[in-house]
Amino acid sequence: MKILIVDDHADMRRMMKHVIAIGIGNISGVTECDNGEEAVSLYYKLKPDCVLMDIELDTMSGFEAVEKIMQFDAGAKVVMVTGHNNPLFKTRAEELKVQGFVSKDKLIELVPILNTLSK
Secondary structure: EEEEEOOOOOHHHHHHHHHHHHOOOOOOOOEEEHHHHHHHHHHHHHHEEEEEOOOOOOOOOOHHHHHHHHHHHHHHHHHHHHOOOOHHHHHHHOOOOOOEEEHHHHHHHHHHHHHHHHO
16 A cells, blocks of 8 residues: 655654554555645655545645545545644545544544555
């Protein structure tokens, strides 16, 4: 499974990578970036199996990046990862039909989602 991690904080990307390494067995590669524009570009280039997308990013929000990715690949698998448990964010994520919505203070919740997506 190839995973793209998109977050504007290096420490958070490192923590997500650590959770993935411990909880998921069949990872073939993890790519990281810190903004929405690069995420879209890397998705086009790498077509990862899953994207872990922060919502609040500079210049292009995670939601905007997901919309662009979904226009390119309607079957893209995206999990929104955020520090804000905002009901409006959850609603928007549901509208985009992402595979999950995980709070940054509960990163362990990524494990069952990613295990399901890797099958």
